[in-house]
Amino acid sequence: MLDVARRAGVTKQTVSNVVRGRQVVSPATRAKVEAAIAELGYTPNMVARSLATGTTMTVGFIVPTIAHPFYSEVVEEVEDLLEANDYHLLLATTHGDEARALRQLAGLSSRSVDALLVAGDFDLGEYVTPLREQGIPVALCAWEVDPPDSLPVVTIDYEKAGHLAGRHLRELGHDRVAVIADLPAHRIRVGGVRRALAADGMSVPEDWVFSAPEASTESGYEAGERAVPLLRSAGITAVFASTDAIALGVMQALRDHGLRIPQDVSVVGIDDIPQSAHAHPSLTTVALPKRQMAREATGLLLRRIAQPQPDVPSLTLLHPEVVIRASSGPA
Amino acid sequence: MLDVARRAGVTKQTVSNVVRGRQVVSPATRAKVEAAIAELGYTPNMVARSLATGTTMTVGFIVPTIAHPFYSEVVEEVEDLLEANDYHLLLATTHGDEARALRQLAGLSSRSVDALLVAGDFDLGEYVTPLREQGIPVALCAWEVDPPDSLPVVTIDYEKAGHLAGRHLRELGHDRVAVIADLPAHRIRVGGVRRALAADGMSVPEDWVFSAPEASTESGYEAGERAVPLLRSAGITAVFASTDAIALGVMQALRDHGLRIPQDVSVVGIDDIPQSAHAHPSLTTVALPKRQMAREATGLLLRRIAQPQPDVPSLTLLHPEVVIRASSGPA
DNA sequence: CTGAAAGCGCTAACAC
């Protein structure tokens, strides 16, 4: 910067003003400085600027994984909005490992991100207080169980998602529905389903609930196979899967065991991941507004950065919607 | 840091030595300093350290998109390896927008990443020279067409992937195969298929090639529908899709038009994304070693950071493998 | 093993 200044016959300060586009430089001076910059191939050093300003134009995002369509869409949307605002994304993944999450948190905070977004159900609640004391805006998103009341959180009404799925099944006349879910993670969704059935005086016996850990298609398939005998013996006409990925596996298992969807058994999931629309049959599901969630959370953070103010705890609950496709039919 | 030093009765330098774990501090002093750090809740400021050392423990990754299973797995693997080495990930997305790619590039370089990885077919080749002159290691990965010979690139033998797909079809006795591809992006893959057929004196007429832009399931479906009449009239027994996503859409279209897979038409894709194994029927494909690619590229960069040396241009070509499942059968 | 001094590249107040 000093080289540029000398070459243009000004001081570093003037160069700084030109680089940052401040409107306090005469056109003539500006031209000289810009010429010098071009000749020297000067590039400002953001690290030095950050040290001086205390700002990095970077926000951190801690997310359980990125290899799942739900999160990859969320991350993509967050990055898009950040980039549109000249911010950069420092992405950290936890894979459900709490120690790793804490390391990532420490790494991001000491790296002075201007804001931090945390997704998933990790209770990092108490650990983020240092950041907040430093005045760094923090928000939570995709928080499924027990959203803390100390931080702003932008999430989805997962209970309602379950309720919508259950009600859809009820409207089709299903009385006997089995549940295949990643428990306890998705207990809220299952609670929603139960509430929908309870409204008509029905319930889901405990042994009609199958666990699909990891919420993967594989575990859905495996749980589906375990469920088949019961489906047959108990005259169950519908299966609720707590996730589309699980539902896809369940459908495959049912088919492999000779059950037709939706003639013999209806299947509904939650999420609306891209492949659900192209499954065979296409999957009826409850769409989670993930991109909207990403936008609102990022927007909230960006606003907090622009006009610093204490993180007012707030809860934004986004509404899911049923997407009726071919995997569900009359009982 | 000064506060900690005073409280422990030492100088900043000693605190720095303790924080960085240098083995030059007496246990007694170390204990005092650590106590002071704990009492004051001191956290080192990485920005200041970066300014002093010229190192950020951060690597940038520019990628076309993250909402596609191929890239999301690559990104996940890169992040895992970086995190294991105490590095952080600055992720930038281009969405095929060259101007955006250049902005991202400038943003990352001025932010002083310690290394840069670029995925996708953007010819950022000439634009990265400033970085390289700064001594920042740069590598390319997932480079499908014309890998530049000026930079290290870790990619996959896409031509071989196509060739393997074509040979698999030949071995099943298919003489007449149609192609549904995202062209021109995947021309190398299609070239591989053609080479496999040519070995037996066969070829793919131009009007047996259908375009599926964006390589999405939707465009695969749409292209599949366009192809159906030809498949029937020309007695075509197999379809090569340049991507699993496309193949999934194609399968759906064929089914919707009454063609059975693989009895009437075999379908093979390339990639081996997770959902291919759970499609109906499960998709025969050529697995691209994306995670290995991610590991090798990241490892290369990390090694260059550790022992600075000019970016020796090198080309690492990883080998794909056929995964035979249920969507392909005898002609 | 510890301490003092200098500086990484930039921005923030002021004065001129």
Add this chain to the structure above:
DNA sequence: GTGTTAGCGCTTTCAG
């Protein structure tokens, strides 16, 4: 409008 003077928080010589 432009120049001057201090730092931002840390690491790095080099003495002791």
